[in-house]
Amino acid sequence: MKTIIEPFKIKSVEPIKFTTRKEREKILKEAGYNPFMIHAEDVLIDLLTDSGTSAMSAKQWSGIMNGDESYAGSRSFFRFEKTVKKITGHKFIIPTHQGRASEKILFSIIGGKGKYIPNNTHFDTTRANIEFTGAEAVDFLNEIGKHPEQRADFKGNMDVDALEAFIKKTGKENIPLIMITITNNSGGGQPVSMQNIKDVRAVCDKYKIPLFLDACRFAENAYFIKTREKGYQDKSILEIVQEIFSYADGATMSAKKDALVNIGGFLSVNDENLATKCRNLLIVTEGFPTYGGLAGRDLEAIAQGLEEILDENYLHYRIRSTEYLGEKMINAGIPIIEPPGGHAIYIDAKRFLPHIPPYEYPGQSIVCEIYLEGGVRAVEIGSVMFGKYDKETGKLIPPPMELVRLAIPRRVYTQSHIDYVAEVLIETYNNRKNLKGCKIVYEAPMLRHFTAQFEPIK
Numbered sequence: 001m002k003t004i005i006e007p008f009k010i011k012s013v014e015p016i017k018f019t020t021r022k023e024r025e026k027i028l029k030e031a032g033y034n035p036f037m038i039h040a041e042d043v044l045i046d047l048l049t050d051s052g053t054s055a056m057s058a059k060q061w062s063g064i065m066n067g068d069e070s071y072a073g074s075r076s077f078f079r080f081e082k083t084v085k086k087i088t089g090h091k092f093i094i095p096t097h098q099g100r101a102s103e104k105i106l107f108s109i110i111g112g113k114g115k116y117i118p119n120n121t122h123f124d125t126t127r128a129n130i131e132f133t134g135a136e137a138v139d140f141l142n143e144i145g146k147h148p149e150q151r152a153d154f155k156g157n158m159d160v161d162a163l164e165a166f167i168k169k170t171g172k173e174n175i176p177l178i179m180i181t182i183t184n185n186s187g188g189g190q191p192v193s194m195q196n197i198k199d200v201r202a203v204c205d206k207y208k209i210p211l212f213l214d215a216c217r218f219a220e221n222a223y224f225i226k227t228r229e230k231g232y233q234d235k236s237i238l239e240i241v242q243e244i245f246s247y248a249d250g251a252t253m254s255a256k257k258d259a260l261v262n263i264g265g266f267l268s269v270n271d272e273n274l275a276t277k278c279r280n281l282l283i284v285t286e287g288f289p290t291y292g293g294l295a296g297r298d299l300e301a302i303a304q305g306l307e308e309i310l311d312e313n314y315l316h317y318r319i320r321s322t323e324y325l326g327e328k329m330i331n332a333g334i335p336i337i338e339p340p341g342g343h344a345i346y347i348d349a350k351r352f353l354p355h356i357p358p359y360e361y362p363g364q365s366i367v368c369e370i371y372l373e374g375g376v377r378a379v380e381i382g383s384v385m386f387g388k389y390d391k392e393t394g395k396l397i398p399p400p401m402e403l404v405r406l407a408i409p410r411r412v413y414t415q416s417h418i419d420y421v422a423e424v425l426i427e428t429y430n431n432r433k434n435l436k437g438c439k440i441v442y443e444a445p446m447l448r449h450f451t452a453q454f455e456p457i458k
């Protein structure tokens with residue numbers, strides 16, 4: 001076996017700035033020990049998110065020059081629409097400025113008080129857009145998906161029995177649709193199998209409930225199906241992707257992930273009546289149906305990106321490069337969600353820092369230390385992000401897991417960047433006994449993780 005190389009050459013480069021540990025200590029202190037508040041320029045390797053951070057190809061950039069900026073009926077829209085239809089097979093394609101705009105439109109129409117939306121695991125914006133309408137977002141992740149240390153091929157799968165029991169209890173009339181998130185971002189970037197999608201579809205058919213996909217990382221999910229699920233080895237990625245979408249009545253998509261662009265999204269639906277309602281709302285909130293909050297050039301870049309993401313050589317490199325980082329960490333004894341996901345590695349901060357309790361934010365301590373150690377930026381997904389306070393005692397109610405996500409931007413970093421990240425993490429892990437917890441000294445009433453200020457505990 002030869003080394004799996006980056007399937008591209010680099011034509012345009014963006015220098016990154018080196019800082020000393022001393023400088024980083026000052027920067028982190030000024031940022032209130034919250035990496036969200038650090039200027040991106042002061043970050044050496046930025047693994048905060050894989051969303052909107054992809055490097056575009058030469059063909060995407062030429063598409064940018066070629067974009068048709070007509071308000072109505074733009075040529076770029078028709079190229080975009082044709083590509084999305086080829087992939088999804090869905091009848092009505094509605095461009096939006098990003099994933100959450102698609103969610104906002106969809107759930108404003110079908111949500112509302114007394115309604116329930118099941119998912120394997122809702123991403124935060126999906127949950128927020130559902131709950132904003134008064135509806136309830138409910139998760140039905142398979143049991144194995146809840147155990148970071150246990151390995152399985154499809155840890156993003158839905159618990160179909162629990163889903164069906166819920167439908168019986170709640171009444172199908174109160175469930176306007178069922179969603180599946182591929183891959184399951186909040187559950188560690190874990191894939192969903194074709195069999196599971198089919199099984200959920202069967203339940204949808206039985207109760208006449210539409211099935212929608214949260215399709216942000218559909219191609220990465222398809223690659224996992226090709227390499228892990230029986231019967232798919234000889235199918236092309238396009239064929240697998242088309243089969244996935246064929247079971248769904250619609251999808252919400254953030255093009256900032258698997259469409260390899262910096263902004264964009266879409267909503268696809270088969271139901272004409274729903275499409276009309278969505279388009280009418282789109283005109284009020286996003287724009288005319290042939291641009292939906294985007295420039296013509298963005299639509300060109302998305303269409304091109306959607307062609308490129310189906311390249312098996314790219315996906316082979318992509319999934320392997322995430323796994324490569326995961327392997328290095330596992331070999332050093334660092335506890336992560338296993339097996340590595342498609343777009344990110346999730347450190348299990350509880351096992352990394354067993355001496356720091358959730359109310360002293362172990363995940364935050366890790367994100368601060370890896371910045372100090374090597375200028376690497378990651379995000380805490382634990383008590384800072386999802387912790388709630390008990391109304392009576394004022395005590396923190398921690399979420400089930402304390403995680404740190406290292407999300408890998410697409411086509412941005414090379415193998416030596418990733419080797420460097422692994423070195424920083426291993427150094428931090430070897431030094432773990434010296435790490436201290438932190439306390440919050442400022443927090444906003446909502447979504448506190450973005451702006452919270454911390455102080456290290458002495």
Ligand code: F0G
Nearest residue numbers: 049051098099100123125185216254256
């Ligand atoms: N659904 C999933 C599964 C996502 O991961 C995201 C975004 C969205 C929906 C919303 O899309 O950002 O274009 O509005 N995830 C990013 C992340 C922000 O860092 O994981 P958006």
